[in-house]
Amino acid sequence: MIAGIGIDLVEIARIERIATRWGDAFHRRVFTLREIDACSERARPAIHFAARFAVKEALLKSLGLGLGMGVRLHEIETVNERDGRPTLLLHANALWILERRGIGRTHLTITHTKDHAMAVVVLEADGRRPRGPELDADPYE
């Protein structure tokens, strides 16, 4: 069962402006070390940082959450498979919320041009009951 869908479009120049202004502090605040390493070795890192930023916002949308609503951006990580396919790796609160909602699979696709990067996330519930002792305690629902 589809449990959520989210989309986001990011202007690459905006990410470049923020990175120029704030430098590594921006990257370390928003991205995981693995994302920083993976993007930094690409020809134009800002394209891939922008795409991963779009992934983070798309995932929040798929959950019906916004920035500052309990999930930190670096808890939402994009990892590329050997063939380049992007997958989501969630940590901490982001992972807890998915488990709490019984979401067993996530689907992610990314595209970019020289100006924009876009990501779409689909959440799939696996039918099992949400787990964890805090069954009534999800403040994000």
Ligand SMILES: CC(C)(COP(=O)(O)OP(=O)(O)OC[C@H]1O[C@@H](n2cnc3c(N)ncnc32)[C@H](O)[C@@H]1OP(=O)(O)O)[C@@H](O)C(=O)NCCC(=O)NCCS
């Ligand atoms: C997937 C593919 C069609 C993307 O085409 P494109 O129009 O050049 O690129 P887009 O801007 O639309 O999308 C780029 C994103 O596609 C995703 N992507 C890459 N390979 C992918 C694949 N095999 N399946 C799904 N998504 C893929 C990545 O997330 C990439 O962004 P990122 O590098 O920032 O993570 C192209 O890369 C392809 O044909 N790949 C086939 C697999 C392949 O050749 N692998 C060789 C590397 S081992």
